[in-house]
Amino acid sequence: MKNENVDIILTSPPFSLKDDFGLLDFMGYYGPPTNLMYLLSSLEHSKIKTKLLDFSREMKNLKYCAEYLVSFNPRFIAVAVHFTFLSERSLQLISCIKELNSEITIIVGGVHFTAVPEETMEQCPDIDVGILGEAEEAIVKVVKTLQAGGNLKEINGIIFRVGKTLVKIGTNNMVENVNQLPFPPLDKIEYFLHSPAIYKKKDDIHLLIVTARGCPFHCTFCDRTVLGSKIRFYEIDYLSRLIDIFCTNYKITCFEINDENICITKKRFREICKLLKDKHQKYNFTWKCSIRADSVEPDTGKILYDSGCRDAIFGLESGSKKMLMAYNKKLDLDELPQKCKYIRSAGVRVSGSFIIGGPGENEETISETINLVKKTDLDVIFVWFLAPVPGSVIHKNLESTGKLIGDFSKRTGHYVTFIPNSSTKEQLEAGYKNIYRAFYSKPSVVYRTFKRYGLSGLPMFIKNGFLYVYRFIIKP
């Protein structure tokens, strides 16, 4: 038994880069568990002794993880049932914990759980309490209420058992004022700084942050259950203090702004860029972000560049208008080359992210995507197989549009898990490789990729290049 006084442990199960990135595992990296970090700060702020044990990169087996968790003898263990592809592993971990010590109260939450709470509670009788939606405030209430022997019925947005019956209280939790949330516990942050493999340099220190929660759009593949449509901005002053602390204490060299869309309104976009420009000049970090191509204007690239942004990612999804309609993505493909130019000509790299295999996808729509990647001046592309996740519109309409194959563990976007009525698995797999081949055979792209790695990254460029050629071109 560990001699540490811990009330609650926050955790998520292990997975490999192969699990998460499939054929592109050599480019993959482990992201920090930002979902659990939000909870860690709220719990610690409320003087609840908390430990975060993220097993993602440890690759230990579940029994080992459960024994390690139980050895701290906590009263509560909170397990993330967050990403669909990891959800079954989370439930297995919970059962291993309960087998070792049935006295521990198991709390769960996360995106996947919030989308299908009753089903998950029924599937795993070892879960005691589930929290729906954004859990910073509710998890503190659950722990304090149970510690004081109080009644859970007073807490909004939770689900628990009374005997064999499930009791669900209220609606999903949503933090109305995100500026009241405490900063992440800085003494624990070092462990979570990371270097995405593709840009790996020994001295690179990345950190993920968000500047707003919520997105007003309704793409059919996207699960909006937790963050919802209501946008809640972090105040500029809050972000300014956060960046100062991170940069002073941890010498961050790159911020990944993980907002779902940094350009929700023009006014806000300019405010954020102004803040980042001041901080970029002071601390010399760069940053990257996702941005909707339709919100790009002639001066967007310059604004981004001047404020330190060096990478912008467009969620383009498809080169086919028909598929864009299926995804409810309102994007003018004819304007795209010009939008790319606005950004690239200012010195900011542009990546495009594509989905293959949505309802109605066929050889014709795939070749339209191939044409788009050939003719558009992008620096990097990512292609994902559509992985229907509970909570998304596509998931609700599965039966009429195609069929699912495989279990949840393969819903990472790197395997075919949904076959639309209009295609076969083989066509989708061939299309996936063909989109990559069409793009990475362009001499301009090979040259730019080489330049991005630089001379110091030459060994990695050669290694990744070899793996890419073998997996995407040579291997059938």
Ligand code: B12
């Ligand atoms: C930033 C982000 C990332 C970051 C950070 C990931 C992370 N650990 O959170 C990175 C870039 C690493 C990432 C990677 C991936 N992501 Co991502 N990501 C996001 C994004 C855009 C914002 C998340 C965020 O910061 N939210 C703000 C915080 C406040 O919300 P939150 O993270 O959901 O956490 C709250 C609640 O969910 C809940 N909660 C969460 N965990 C737990 C655990 C417990 C015990 C409890 C009680 C509560 C609880 O409380 C939290 C605090 O309020 C969301 C979009 C979205 N709509 O959520 C997608 C999203 C979460 N990602 C998604 C996916 C699919 C992925 C990938 C699998 C993609 C891929 N194939 O590689 C990988 C998984 C990598 C991994 N294993 O870490 C999907 C998940 C859908 C699903 N059901 O699986 C989302 C929802 C996008 C979507 N539109 O569908 N992602």
Ligand code: SF4
């Ligand atoms: S995919 Fe992006 S733009 Fe579309 S609904 Fe989801 S977060 Fe919003």
